[in-house]
Amino acid sequence: MAVDAATPRLDEQVCFALHAASRAVTALYRPLLDDLGLTYPQYLVMLDLWEHGDRGVKELGKALSLDSGTLSPLLKRLEKAGLVRRERRGDDERSVRVTLTGDGDRLRDKAVPLPGLVGDAMGLDAAQLDELRVTLNRLTDSVTRYRTGLGS
Amino acid sequence: MAVDAATPRLDEQVCFALHAASRAVTALYRPLLDDLGLTYPQYLVMLDLWEHGDRGVKELGKALSLDSGTLSPLLKRLEKAGLVRRERRGDDERSVRVTLTGDGDRLRDKAVPLPGLVGDAMGLDAAQLDELRVTLNRLTDSVTRYRTGLGS
């Protein structure tokens, strides 16, 4: 074999395929989310709030794997847009509770059709999408465990 | 069915699984790439240069799906780190040729083991990784075509 046989090739890297796919999907969402006045990460936060209604910053961070350095300014922008309220909890002044406003709650209706549209554009059938999601979640779990110490 | 049956659920979204997986893999690379003095996007650029040796900014952008707004400052940082040279072409002064320096070329050896390490951490066997890569590339193509006009 040639000496450079081991040189990593860009188009063979799963990591690059992952990176590219993620950016492509975000780019597909962008014009749709523009109509709702949201960015993609803001949309993920709203999805969580629509589902759970009432969250601490810490809880959001855990659900989305984001830290306060990302969430704090993002939540301030959502607050400025009138979609959420942020208030210190009475029982623990350290923690901030994030709540949907009326506008934030109503925005949900406009968001309902998005996943269907995006799913269609992916060019995979329901079974393939399901399998992909399962595989990606396994990969994320595995990588995260690996990364956070435990070797397996 | 309940009125909220259609509310998109975060953990059912393929887009979120993609986003989370991509960030988890980048986070796994980070400490490894720190040893090479590279960030993950810089590593992708170096992969392309190790493979092709000599590239215009435009070519890099096409290969990595990045525009000059991202690449220009990134390439300047690589130049400052002594890994690449940037020079205007003689025959077309608009275009900038990016070349590896000796240090940039030598760094390749240190990068060879990375994909193997990361592949292991993903917890999937070779066949699953291969299938995942193919599926992601199909998805990216499909989404990109959809996004850039042609409906199919």
Next chain:
DNA sequence: CGCAGTTGAATTGTGCACAACTAAATTGCG
């Protein structure tokens, strides 16, 4: 009670992603 240690959010700083715009070089057409 008092204080060390922990926890939760925010801030700061670096770098990427991308849209919108600028500016220079080149191409091609009348």
Next chain:
DNA sequence: CGCAATTTAGTTGTGCACAATTCAACTGCG
């Protein structure tokens, strides 16, 4: 040739990702 249209990088501005730090609020232990 002369100029409009195109091509190529770079710049500016906004927002996300994340490390490192700060600070206040809380907890628990002596």
